[in-house]
Amino acid sequence: EKGGFDWFMRKEIYDQPKAVADTLLGRHDASGALRLDEIRIAPEELRAVDKIIVIACGTSFYAGMVAKYAIEHWTRIPCEVELASEFRYRDPIVGPTTLVVSISQSGETADTLMAIRHAREQKAKVLAICNTNGSTIPRESDAVIYTHAGPEIGVASTKGFLTQLVACYLLGLYLAQVRGTKFSDEIALLIDELDKIPAAIERQLGDLDGVLQLAADFADAPSVLFLGRHVGYPVALEGALKLKELAYIHAEGFAAGELKHGPIALIEDQLPVFVVMPPPGRDLVHDKVISNIQEIRARGARTIVLAEEGDEVAAPYADVMITLPKVPTLLQPLVAIVPLQVFACELATRKGHDVDQPRNLAKSVTVE
Ligand code: F6R
Numbered sequence: 001e002k003g004g005f006d007w008f009m010r011k012e013i014y015d016q017p018k019a020v021a022d023t024l025l026g027r028h029d030a031s032g033a034l035r036l037d038e039i040r041i042a043p044e045e046l047r048a049v050d051k052i053i054v055i056a057c058g059t060s061f062y063a064g065m066v067a068k069y070a071i072e073h074w075t076r077i078p079c080e081v082e083l084a085s086e087f088r089y090r091d092p093i094v095g096p097t098t099l100v101v102s103i104s105q106s107g108e109t110a111d112t113l114m115a116i117r118h119a120r121e122q123k124a125k126v127l128a129i130c131n132t133n134g135s136t137i138p139r140e141s142d143a144v145i146y147t148h149a150g151p152e153i154g155v156a157s158t159k160g161f162l163t164q165l166v167a168c169y170l171l172g173l174y175l176a177q178v179r180g181t182k183f184s185d186e187i188a189l190l191i192d193e194l195d196k197i198p199a200a201i202e203r204q205l206g207d208l209d210g211v212l213q214l215a216a217d218f219a220d221a222p223s224v225l226f227l228g229r230h231v232g233y234p235v236a237l238e239g240a241l242k243l244k245e246l247a248y249i250h251a252e253g254f255a256a257g258e259l260k261h262g263p264i265a266l267i268e269d270q271l272p273v274f275v276v277m278p279p280p281g282r283d284l285v286h287d288k289v290i291s292n293i294q295e296i297r298a299r300g301a302r303t304i305v306l307a308e309e310g311d312e313v314a315a316p317y318a319d320v321m322i323t324l325p326k327v328p329t330l331l332q333p334l335v336a337i338v339p340l341q342v343f344a345c346e347l348a349t350r351k352g353h354d355v356d357q358p359r360n361l362a363k364s365v366t367v368e
Contacts, residue, residue, distance in 0.1 A: 007355040009154030011122075011244075013341050015206055017198035019159040019332070022148035023166040032188025034174045040143045041099075041125055043178045049099045049125075052079040055087050055115045056103035056237040057365070059157040059241060060164055064103050065234035067168035070330045084111040085368070088118035097123040101171065105152060105160035106364035107135025109262055115368060116140060129167040131160055145171060153361050154356045156245050156339050161238065162201075165334055169194060174360060197334050202326035204338050211339045215346035218272050219259060224302075225251040225266065225273045226340070227292060229285045232276035235333045239274060239340035245358050246348035256292045269300035276336050277307035277314045279329050280358055286313070293317040306336055 005011040039046075052071060054064035062209050064081040082092070084102070094100065100119040104112045107130040116126045116137065128141035131149050138144035147163035173190060176182040218224065224243055228236035236253035243251040254263045256275070263281045267273070273296050280286045290313060293303050297317065305318035308326050315321055326336050348355045 002076055006349065007154060007345065008288045009156055009158060009345050009355050012152055012154050012158045013338070013345065015150065016159045016162050016247045016338065017202045017205070019149040019163050020166055020201065021198040022150075023163040024170075025148070027170055028191050031184075031193045033184060034170065034177050034187065034191070036145065036174045038143070038145065039127065039174070041127065045125065046099070046175060048097050048151050049077060049175075050097045052077050052080040052099045052101060053087075053092070053094065053119070053124075054079065054101045054103065055084045055112060055119075056081075057084050057109055059105040059161045059238060060105060060109075060112075062234040062238040063164035063168060064101070065237070066165055066330075066333050067101070067103075067172065069231050070169055071172040071175065073330065074172045075179060075181050077175065077179075084109065084115040087115040092118075094122040094124045096120050096123040096125075098122075100124045100126045101129060101168075102126060102137055102141065103129045103164050103168070104135075104137050105131045105147075105149075105157055105164070107137040107354050108364040108366050109133040109137070110366050110368045113137055113140065127171070129164055129171070131163065153363075155345070155358055155361050156242055157356075161337065162334055163274065166194065166197075169331065174290075190216075190302040190328065193331060197327065197331065198242070200327065200335055202340055203325065204335060206338070206341055209321065211342045212346055214320060215343055215350055219347060219350045221249065221272050223250040223252075223266075223271065224261070224270065226251065226276070227259065227273060227289070228253070228276035228336075229256045229289055230278055231330060231333050232256075232278055232289075232336060235276050235336045235340070236274070238337055239276075239344070242341055243347070244346035245361060246344045246353065246355055247351055248353065248359070249347070256289050259292050259295065264295065264299075267296050267299040267301050271301045272304060274304045274306065274340065276332075277305055277311060279308045279326070279332065280311050280313055290314065290317060306339060
């Protein structure tokens, strides 16, 4: 069943090109127009939406953080993202023109379920992004976009996360199409870029020696930090979560811009720090992240820089460089997270941990 792999998780990491392709399949026509009839919320209702709230837990929450960047940029609809466990306890402002998007791989997470029940009581429309057909959350939602990752057995989410990202991008572009906030040729171009992602991940998975070596080098590190900006920030958080869950190592993800507001005090000699570089070019944040790397290197940290291939500026600042395929900025999480998943899986394997069943964790968390 593990298809020759030692762990389900490793198999699921290698399943990702297919999982992404399957989630895109049949959702657009040859001209690049989106076909999301399954949404079952009428276009007039989607045009009336004046606020989106994404609710989820854990890894799915980080997919939601990425969704916020994409949805606001493409649709100009204000979008919040909130931990499901916090949502209903703060008297959130929700009504008939609010679209609540719940993201859950299992479809059974109690925190998320309670949050959508609360939202529906306030007459909000609830759209679920879910990987499990017929599970409770999609059954209790007004609409659902299924991710087609196939069953995810490893407790730590991998292909679940990637396909959630794809579903969020599809939703954002669909809203842009319905509301006319993007030209159809721009949407078609982004769909085309999404269609290229499976091949890009396939290439990454064929070239992992550097990441495997890192796991060997850092097997005894007591703590590992992850920095990112813009959509690289949720990638940093997810990279840290994978390492905590699987390798039981203290790990933290930060928004790189926050470094100077406190976390820089943690930087010391030999500390491994992963930095997710935004693509170079028009992005002003690229330079700012370069300065962050200089600051942490000056304090003796070991920098592992994930940067787009051909990023000549970042290369000299990296102790170790991991190159990422060239993709549009908003889609970068799809390729940036892959080496971090492999790193966590490999490091946990080296430590002799049960990668598929980490201690204290369950695949679906059905209690609040
Ligand atoms: C992390 C992980 C968890 C889940 C979270 C939500 O690897 O698997 O953080 O993402 O428990 O689960 P779902 O998506 O099933 O609601």
